[in-house]
Amino acid sequence: MLSWQVRVLEIYFRLQHAFTPKAGKVDVQEERVALDKLGAMFKLPKGIKPVKESAGGVPAEWLTPPTVSNSRVVLYLHGGSYISGSCNSHRSVAANIAISSKARALTIDYRLAPEHPHPAAVEDAVAAYKWLINGQVDPKHLAIAGDSAGGGLAIALLISLRDGNIPLPAACVCLSPWTDLAFTGETWKSKIAVDLIIYDYKERAFAKMYLGGLDSKTPLASPLYADLKGLPPLLVQVGTDEVLLSDSTRLVERAKQAGVNATIDEWKKMQHVWQFAASFIPEGRRAIDRIGEFIDKNCGRA
Numbered sequence: 001m002l003s004w005q006v007r008v009l010e011i012y013f014r015l016q017h018a019f020t021p022k023a024g025k026v027d028v029q030e031e032r033v034a035l036d037k038l039g040a041m042f043k044l045p046k047g048i049k050p051v052k053e054s055a056g057g058v059p060a061e062w063l064t065p066p067t068v069s070n071s072r073v074v075l076y077l078h079g080g081s082y083i084s085g086s087c088n089s090h091r092s093v094a095a096n097i098a099i100s101s102k103a104r105a106l107t108i109d110y111r112l113a114p115e116h117p118h119p120a121a122v123e124d125a126v127a128a129y130k131w132l133i134n135g136q137v138d139p140k141h142l143a144i145a146g147d148s149a150g151g152g153l154a155i156a157l158l159i160s161l162r163d164g165n166i167p168l169p170a171a172c173v174c175l176s177p178w179t180d181l182a183f184t185g186e187t188w189k190s191k192i193a194v195d196l197i198i199y200d201y202k203e204r205a206f207a208k209m210y211l212g213g214l215d216s217k218t219p220l221a222s223p224l225y226a227d228l229k230g231l232p233p234l235l236v237q238v239g240t241d242e243v244l245l246s247d248s249t250r251l252v253e254r255a256k257q258a259g260v261n262a263t264i265d266e267w268k269k270m271q272h273v274w275q276f277a278a279s280f281i282p283e284g285r286r287a288i289d290r291i292g293e294f295i296d297k298n299c300g301r302a
Contacts (some may be wrong), residue, residue, distance in 0.1 A: 002269055005281040013196040013271065026205045028114065032084040039089035042279045048095045050087070056131030058124045059109040061087040063095045065102075072103040072299055073137040075129060075169075077157070079148030079273060081178070081203060082113050082121060082210035090147070096278045096285075097145060097173075100292025103299070106132065110153070117212030118221045125157040126164075133167060142169040143295045147273045148244070149210075151177025151236075155223035155251070158231050171298035173291050174236045176244045176273050177251060179224040181207040182216040185246030194241045197272040224251055228258040235263050235294045237287055239270030265290060 044050075047066035054060065074097055078090035087107045098105035110124035133139050146154035151174035161168055183204065192200060211221055219226035224247065234255055238248035248264065255262035267274070270283060275291075278284030 003282050006269075006274075006283055009277060009281060010196070010271070017196045020199065022199065023201050026202050028083050028209075031081075031202075032086075035080050035084045035089045036086060038276075039091060042092040042277060044092055044095050045099055045279075048098075050091060053106070055106060055108055056127035058128045058131075059087070060128060061091070061107050063091065063098050063105040063107065065095075065099045065104075068098070068102055068104060070104065071137070072101065072141045072295075073132060074098055074101055074103045074105045074143045074145050074295065075132060076105050076107045077110070077125060077144070077146030077150035077153045078107060079146070079150045079175075079178075080112075081206040082118075082149045082153075083206045084112065085150070090150075090276075092279060093147065093273075093276050094145075096275075096288050097291055100288045101143065101295040101299075102292070103143070103295065113206070113212070114209035118210050118214060118218065121153055121210075122156050122160055122220050125153055126160050129157060129161065129169075130166065139167040140170050141300050143171040143173065143299050144169050145173040145175070145291070146177070147175035147275070149178050151175055152179045152223055155179065155226070155228075155231075156220045159220060159223060159226050159228070162230050168230075168232050170300065171232050171295055172234050173294060174234070174248070174251070175275055176238045176242060177236060177248055178203075178244055179222060179247045179251045181211060181222040183207075185244075185250065187246040188243045191241060191243045191245060195243045195272065198243050200243070224254065228255045228260055231255065231258070231260045233261040233294075233298050235265060235291065237265045237267065237275070237291070239267050239272065239274055241269050242272040244272065263294075
């Protein structure tokens with residue numbers, strides 16, 4: 001049974017959905033402001049103060065729980081369809097994952113489209129990762145995590161590291177990852193009526209901005225089409241009421257076929273990246289607890 005908090009949030013999103021156009025032009029600046037405002041709705045856990053950083057030249061931010069040592073790190077890659085999102089918008093979800101994982105979290109402001117199309121985001125993620133393992137943390141104590149576009153970017157980062165013979169992290173967590181910019185998943189049709197957060201016409205516009213003329217099945221932009229061999233243990237969480245369900249299930253299927261230790265964690269009736277509201281809904285807190293257990297199991301003792 002869903003909590004009353006989820007029901008309240010559902011009413012909020014239904015009202016927002018009712019007043020949002022179902023077609024038309026998209027305003028990138030408006031999307032950026034809206035996502036930062038949404039992130040500001042959820043306060044940071046007590047005792048965590050953001051500290052600015054430059055991670056290999058990429059603007060970044062440390063989020064350190066007060067009782068955590070420096071030996072375990074989660075590199076968190078925010079969502080936002082590659083055109084929006086920031087350290088500000090995803091501060092709360094990254095901090096909650098840090099607490100659950102007994103780790104410090106590093107979030108990064110990777111470059112966004114359309115000003116900086118693919119592969120700019122991947123390049124920034126690689127630069128930040130290399131900076132981390134060159135003096136900040138041992139890869140065996142490092143996990144990658146990301147939501148939505150950040151989940152797809154997390155897989156692209158792993159592929160880039162593997163192909164560049166760079167030591168891989170110990171684990172990866174993807175929250176409702178966007179892995180197929182060709183939109184071939186069946187839930188883009190079957191779940192469109194129940195998904196209250198993602199709008200098909202917007203995502204197709206954002207995908208074009210990010211691709212910048214590249215083929216929509218370019219592996220580092222749409223990692224569903226990449227060779228996933230040799231990647232570290234992978235946990236994917238996804239709600240059953242979101243259009244990205246098939247992006248998530250097919251990623252795990254392909255990962256398993258490639259020999260990756262991959263797990264899919266499906267949550268009934270959950271909307272896109274419900275973990276974002278962990279400070280309000282118990283389902284979000286429970287999901288983040290599972291993420292913490294997975295990272296704790298795979299990243300060695302902090």
